[in-house]
Amino acid sequence: MPIHEKSLIRPENIKTHDELVIDGIDVSGHWSTFIESRVISDYNEALQEEISALPGGENIHRCFQCGSCTNSCTVNALNSEFNPRHWIYLIRLGMEEELLRDKDILWQCVSCNKCTYACPRDVAPEGVMKAASHWLELKGHTPKSPSTLFDTVFTDQVMETGLIEESRTIRGFFGLTNQSLTQGWLIEMVKRMIRHLPIEMLMKMGLATILRPKTKNWDAARDAMREYTAEQHALHAKALKLDQVTPKENN
Amino acid sequence: MSDEREKYKNVAYYPGCALEGTGHAYNKSTKAIGKALDLGLEEVKNWNCCGAMEVKNIDPKLQTYLSSRVMSIASNEMDHDVVMAPCNGCYHNLKKAEYELENDQEAVEVVDQISNKAGHETYKAGEIETIHALDWIKKAVGEEELEKKIKGGLKGLKVANYYGCMYTRPRNIYPEKDQGEGSESTLKPHYMDDLLAVAGADNVEFPLKTACCGGAHTLSDSDTSTKLVLNILMAAEASGAEVIATECPTCHTGLEMHQIRAEKMFGKKTNVKIVYFTQLLGMALGLSKRKVGLQENISDSYALMKEKGIA
Numbered sequence: 001m002p003i004h005e006k007s008l009i010r011p012e013n014i015k016t017h018d019e020l021v022i023d024g025i026d027v028s029g030h031w032s033t034f035i036e037s038r039v040i041s042d043y044n045e046a047l048q049e050e051i052s053a054l055p056g057g058e059n060i061h062r063c064f065q066c067g068s069c070t071n072s073c074t075v076n077a078l079n080s081e082f083n084p085r086h087w088i089y090l091i092r093l094g095m096e097e098e099l100l101r102d103k104d105i106l107w108q109c110v111s112c113n114k115c116t117y118a119c120p121r122d123v124a125p126e127g128v129m130k131a132a133s134h135w136l137e138l139k140g141h142t143p144k145s146p147s148t149l150f151d152t153v154f155t156d157q158v159m160e161t162g163l164i165e166e167s168r169t170i171r172g173f174f175g176l177t178n179q180s181l182t183q184g185w186l187i188e189m190v191k192r193m194i195r196h197l198p199i200e201m202l203m204k205m206g207l208a209t210i211l212r213p214k215t216k217n218w219d220a221a222r223d224a225m226r227e228y229t230a231e232q233h234a235l236h237a238k239a240l241k242l243d244q245v246t247p248k249e250n251n
Numbered sequence: 252m253s254d255e256r257e258k259y260k261n262v263a264y265y266p267g268c269a270l271e272g273t274g275h276a277y278n279k280s281t282k283a284i285g286k287a288l289d290l291g292l293e294e295v296k297n298w299n300c301c302g303a304m305e306v307k308n309i310d311p312k313l314q315t316y317l318s319s320r321v322m323s324i325a326s327n328e329m330d331h332d333v334v335m336a337p338c339n340g341c342y343h344n345l346k347k348a349e350y351e352l353e354n355d356q357e358a359v360e361v362v363d364q365i366s367n368k369a370g371h372e373t374y375k376a377g378e379i380e381t382i383h384a385l386d387w388i389k390k391a392v393g394e395e396e397l398e399k400k401i402k403g404g405l406k407g408l409k410v411a412n413y414y415g416c417m418y419t420r421p422r423n424i425y426p427e428k429d430q431g432e433g434s435e436s437t438l439k440p441h442y443m444d445d446l447l448a449v450a451g452a453d454n455v456e457f458p459l460k461t462a463c464c465g466g467a468h469t470l471s472d473s474d475t476s477t478k479l480v481l482n483i484l485m486a487a488e489a490s491g492a493e494v495i496a497t498e499c500p501t502c503h504t505g506l507e508m509h510q511i512r513a514e515k516m517f518g519k520k521t522n523v524k525i526v527y528f529t530q531l532l533g534m535a536l537g538l539s540k541r542k543v544g545l546q547e548n549i550s551d552s553y554a555l556m557k558e559k560g561i562a
């Protein structure tokens with residue numbers, strides 16, 4: 001379906017009459033199909049500006065709608081509703097209502113950068129997907145996605161200790177998203193993992209979770225990064241006029 | 252021996268977080284082949300995480316800083332010209348930081364500001380060259396020399412070479428790729444194919460070399476990752492591969508983990524084995540299975556290697 005007409009030809013906009021006779025001619029059923037006329041008056045003129053104020057969205061204005069991003073997109077191949085070109089089009093026009101229809105799948109971009117590789121206009125659509133997902137969250141249209149939650153647990157750990165200790169990140173994330181650590185496939189994986197492993201290695205992996213590795217003399221770096229992130233958050237909040245919205249709570 | 256080779260013989264080594272955890276076998280086998288090939292690896296002192304794929308989603312410039320600190324230590328404190336990162340994520344991030352610091356004044360300022368506060372020298376673009384483990388073997392040894400050192404070899408093992416996303420994309424951070432003969436291709440990478448061919452592998456024609464495994468959402472959107480991995484596994488089997496060779500701990504673990512998940516959750520069983528290219532190269536160089544950490548892989552390739560008479 002051509003994306004520009006997508007919103008027009010949704011089932012609720014298509015009208016047919018089971019029985020209709022015009023000037024003595026029977027046009028019942030599909031003969032009388034027409035698309036309801038529509039007037040768009042709810043443009044959000046600030047939409048492009050706000051999304052381009054978030055990291056990754058900077059070059060959205062360069063898009064000339066060639067469609068290479070969607071054509072190459074990994075997630076689009078699994079779900080045709082996942083359509084970077086369409087969303088960029090909507091953002092540029094300020095069609096917020098239309099964009100919100102897809103708010104629950106937009107975060108599913110896997111950052112494979114196939115779109116960025118293919119884009120002839122250096123839009124970096126992968127970045128736009130991230131900026132748009134953050135915009136949805138910051139504006140309170142969606143709760144934080146599992147992806148954002150994971151990024152946050154991960155980034156906090158890096159900022160705190162300088163390093164990632166995987167089992168701690170995974171435990172933190174599973175805790176936050178109420179996932180069980182004893183799901184069948186996970187247990188199967190661990191079983192296969194330890195099949196050939198010597199006991200010392202297992203001990204070491206266990207110990208690592210207790211010893212909590214840390215980069216030395218990291219405190220100053222941590223503070224500097226925290227300071228920088230706080231500044232950035234304040235800037236984003238200002239660009240998005242966030243004092244006027246309340247973000248949605250998780251769960 | 253040319254100076255060019257000499258430059259890559261002793262390099263700074265940035266294993267990254269994954270190689271201390273799930274990617275331990277990659278770390279082990281990388282060091283083992285370094286030793287077998289007389290190459291020097293000096294681990295970056297007191298290194299930090301590069302931010303993987305996650306920190307950039309919180310703020311890209313934080314990731315630029317994290318990577319720049321690693322490069323700063325390797326170049327300013329350890330006096331290295333080259334830093335080698337075997338993980339695609341680390342390699343990609345260091346390259347990306349290099350690109351940003353070369354081209355974005357704002358990134359330069361943020362990095363300078365955080366580095367000053369953190370109390371170390373600010374990294375400046377051009378001070379060090381970041382390479383992948385594949386570049387390392389290619390540049391420090393090369394196919395000709397490698398061939399002389401192969402003992403036993405891979406005996407025609409059918410291999411699908413899987414490079415993943417971050418090794419070639421986005422293109423702008425890899426200015427040295429796509430530069431004609433001898434350089435790596437971003438569309439159809441071949442460095443791993445080249446090395447394993449010399450080691451005696453029979454590389455299959457594999458169309459999904461740079462497909463994505465969904466590594467970014469391996470835990471946050473597991474069904475998507477499982478579907479993407481299943482595509483890769485089935486394409487490898489359809490191409491006739493017995494083994495998928497990997498060059499990234501995230502890809503590697505993702506393939507292993509979702510191979511099981513596809514079997515348990517979707518009832519789709521695949522048999523292709525997943526092995527790090529460094530493990531394959533190590534065994535071809537005559538190292539034992541244990542020396543290259545084959546026992547640590549979740550995907551069990553012991554029987555296959557035995558049947559083939561490898562290592």
Ligand code: SF4
Nearest residue numbers: 063065066067069119
């Ligand atoms: S590939 Fe680039 S220019 Fe083309 S539609 Fe996508 S974002 Fe726009």
Ligand code: SF4
Nearest residue numbers: 073109110112113115
């Ligand atoms: S980075 Fe995201 S939007 Fe771009 S091709 Fe990959 S999944 Fe699609």
Ligand code: SF4
Nearest residue numbers: 415416417464466502
């Ligand atoms: S294929 Fe998957 S793990 Fe590998 S680089 Fe891409 S996202 Fe990362």
